Amino acid sequence: MEIQNVLIYFIGTAGSGKSTLTYKYQQWLTRQGFDSITINLDPGAEKLGYEPDIDIREWVKLNEIMEEYQLGPNGAQIVCADMLALKINEVKKLLGGFKSNYVLVDTPGQMELFTFRKASTVVIDTLGSDNAVLAFLYDPLIASVPNGFVSLTMLAATLQFRFNLPMVSLLSKVDMIGLDDLNKMLDWSKDIELLFNDYMETSGDVTDHFNFELLKVLESMELIKELIPTSSETGEGMAEIYTLCQNVFMAGDDLTPS
Ligand SMILES: Nc1nc2c(ncn2[C@@H]2O[C@H](COP(=O)(O)OP(=O)(O)O)[C@@H](O)[C@H]2O)c(=O)[nH]1
Numbered sequence: 445m446e447i448q449n450v451l452i453y454f455i456g457t458a459g460s461g462k463s464t465l466t467y468k469y470q471q472w473l474t475r476q477g478f479d480s481i482t483i484n485l486d487p488g489a490e491k492l493g494y495e496p497d498i499d500i501r502e503w504v505k506l507n508e509i510m511e512e513y514q515l516g517p518n519g520a521q522i523v524c525a526d527m528l529a530l531k532i533n534e535v536k537k538l539l540g541g542f543k544s545n546y547v548l549v550d551t552p553g554q555m556e557l558f559t560f561r562k563a564s565t566v567v568i569d570t571l572g573s574d575n576a577v578l579a580f581l582y583d584p585l586i587a588s589v590p591n592g593f594v595s596l597t598m599l600a601a602t603l604q605f606r607f608n609l610p611m612v613s614l615l616s617k618v619d620m621i622g623l624d625d626l627n628k629m630l631d632w633s634k635d636i637e638l639l640f641n642d643y644m645e646t647s648g649d650v651t652d653h654f655n656f657e658l659l660k661v662l663e664s665m666e667l668i669k670e671l672i673p674t675s676s677e678t679g680e681g682m683a684e685i686y687t688l689c690q691n692v693f694m695a696g697d698d699l700t701p702s
């Protein structure tokens with residue numbers, strides 16, 4: 445059975461590896477015989493490292509907005525984030541010209557701009573939310589301590605709350621970390637008691653602000669679930685991303701290349 449225009453939004457904190465993974469996952473899909481296209485939604489991207497098929501910078505560019513409105517980078521980022529919504533119909537028009545199994549969306553470097561501005565809900569609705577999935581990247585440099593891990597999970601919760609879309613959770617850049625750290629994060633993602641105990645051990649007297657019930661709620665919302673280790677450097681995890689997205693949209697049916 446063939447599906448078309450499934451949208452995967454790669455979302456994560458700045459530097460978590462969204463752009464690199466967008467490109468590497470496209471290369472992986474191509475090798476498997478699947479068509480895919482990439483959309484860059486980051487108006488501030490200076491070097492993407494790949495040529496997106498559709499690029500928001502054609503219409504909205506951070507340095508031009510800074511100049512035109514006499515703004516610093518922070519103010520201009522906000523204007524850009526809102527202008528995404530004004531130009532998204534152009535993106536949609538171009539998208540209509542492609543026939544692809546997968547549309548890989550590389551989101552803005554500063555995640556909070558995409559998460560909190562109303563424009564991003566317009567973007568998601570316009571491009572089509574029926575067949576969209578969020579791929580949330582846990583940056584291992586943040587997630588390797590318990591409070592970093594929990595903070596990222598709460599960010600994921602915020603995304604789920606804002607967009608109400610299915611979400612898959614990936615641990616990115618795993619080639620950069622040691623096996624002990626990797627196993628620790630994977631264990632936390634499967635065992636909230638272990639996460640809680642490690643948190644208590646490392647956080648000393650600030651534990652008043654945190655309790656086990658919160659982790660139970662996050663787990664019951666399916667926000668703490670087994671992380672998929674990925675690396676754009678080694679290619680680890682690409683097949684697993686495919687399988688996860690498959691499960692979201694196809695209830696596990698196999699998808700044969702067109
Ligand atoms: N070693 C390694 N570096 C990575 C990986 N993914 C991204 N990077 C590097 O991390 C930095 C940030 O990546 P980028 O994709 O631009 O992150 P973004 O801000 O989330 O789009 C870049 O220098 C990348 O080369 C990975 O899987 N392994």
Ligand SMILES: [Mg+2]
Pocket residue numbers: 462463464486489550551552553
């Ligand atoms: Mg990027």
